[in-house]
Amino acid sequence: xxxxxxxxxxxxxxxxxxxxxxxxEVVRAGSRSGDFQVDATDRGxxxxxxxxxxxxxxxxxxxxxxAFKPVVELTDEDFERSFRHKLMGxxxxxxxxxxxxxxxxxxxxxxxxxxxxxxxxxxxxTIVNRGLEGFAAAAALEMPRGVRINVVSPPWVxxxxxxxxxxxxxxxxxxxxxxAYVECVEGSRNGETLDARQFA
Ligand SMILES: NC(=O)c1ccc[n+]([C@@H]2O[C@H](COP(=O)([O-])OP(=O)(O)OC[C@H]3O[C@@H](n4cnc5c(N)ncnc54)[C@H](OP(=O)(O)O)[C@@H]3O)[C@@H](O)[C@H]2O)c1
Numbered sequence: 001x002x003x004x005x006x007x008x009x010x011x012x013x014x015x016x017x018x019x020x021x022x023x024x025e026v027v028r029a030g031s032r033s034g035d036f037q038v039d040a041t042d043r044g045x046x047x048x049x050x051x052x053x054x055x056x057x058x059x060x061x062x063x064x065x066x067a068f069k070p071v072v073e074l075t076d077e078d079f080e081r082s083f084r085h086k087l088m089g090x091x092x093x094x095x096x097x098x099x100x101x102x103x104x105x106x107x108x109x110x111x112x113x114x115x116x117x118x119x120x121x122x123x124x125x126t127i128v129n130r131g132l133e134g135f136a137a138a139a140a141l142e143m144p145r146g147v148r149i150n151v152v153s154p155p156w157v158x159x160x161x162x163x164x165x166x167x168x169x170x171x172x173x174x175x176x177x178x179x180a181y182v183e184c185v186e187g188s189r190n191g192e193t194l195d196a197r198q199f200a
Contacts, residue, residue, distance in 0.1 A: 001025070003185060004053055006040060006093055007062030007110070009033040011159050012174045016060065019178040020185065027053055040089035046096045058185045059097050060108045063089045066125040074124055082124040087131050094139065094149065106148040108184040109136060111193065113155045129153070133193045140191025148190040152180045155197050176200040 001024045008017040008028035017026050028034040029049070038049035040063045066082035067074060090109045097107065114122040115129030136151045143149055156171035180196035183189065 001057035001185070002055070003027070003058040003060060004029065004056045004097075005060045005062070006030070006038060007064070008060070010062055010064075012110075012154055012157060012177050013062040015175040016062070016178045016181045019175075019182060020060075024058075024185075027056075029053075040093055041084050043092055043096065046092050050096055050100045053100075055100055055102055056097075057102050057105045058108065059093060059101065059106075060181055060185065061090045061093050062110045063093070064110065064112075065089075066128045068121050068125060070121055071123050079124055082128050083131075086125075087128045090132060091135055094135075098144070098147070101147055104146040106150070106185060107136075108181055109149070109151045111151050111153045113153060113195075115153055115193075116195075136193065137191045143190070148184075148188070150184040150189050150191065151193040152177070152184060153193055153195050154180075155195075172197065172200060 003020055003024050004027045005013060005017050006029045007013045009030040017028050020026050029036040029038050031039050036053055039045040065085035067078035094107050109132050111129035111132045114125045118126045133151050136149045140149050154177045157174040158168045158171045159174050161168045161171045177196045180194045180199040183199055
């Protein structure tokens with residue numbers, strides 16, 4: 001398969017891309033890094049990107065970025081930026097990518113554990129993650145030509161917890177998130193959200 005990974009250069013994206021590359025052709029993209037550059041928040045940039053990369057069998061998105069703050073501190077701009085980046089950024093990739101995905105291909109998006117297990121400070125991220133999961137469940141009903149769409153929900157990963165100086169015991173190494181993405185790309189699921197901990 002030819003797999004396009006937007007966010008394939010990040011903390012989780014790198015090991016997922018390395019795992020998929022053992023059996024498939026993987027193209028890695030980021031806003032500044034990777035084989036191709038694309039800004040998922042900019043519809044024009046996304047459309048240019050798909051024209052440049054050409055046809056593909058699977059698109060995996062790990063684009064992220066949402067405000068983590070107590071409700072009383074969240075500004076209009078925090079909400080707007082969270083929706084524009086992680087939520088609409090990933091949805092833009094599906095909308096603009098549909099004409100370029102081959103018959104029977106797939107889209108795999110990324111939400112996160114804060115969807116189903118919120119914590120203080122996560123209200124904006126929780127909306128975004130649940131929005132992505134809801135989008136995939138509904139859009140799966142309309143995908144043409146046997147195309148599938150799913151979401152992977154990673155837990156906190158050890159590398160990120162270390163960087164934040166938080167307790168690493170609640171997370172798992174980024175490499176262990178890879179099997180859930182493999183299941184979405186290589187399996188037959190459609191409209192589902194996979195908790196990555198159940199596939200590690
Ligand atoms: N890390 C965790 O513990 C954790 C837990 C649960 C869920 N998640 C979710 O998992 C996803 C990946 O997280 P991560 O920790 O691996 O993030 P990361 O290390 O910050 O990587 C983000 C990736 O997305 C790319 N990217 C960022 N903005 C972009 C844009 N506007 N357009 C296109 N590409 C863009 C980055 O490339 P450039 O740098 O070149 O832009 C990079 O490849 C995110 O959705 C995050 O919310 C993470």
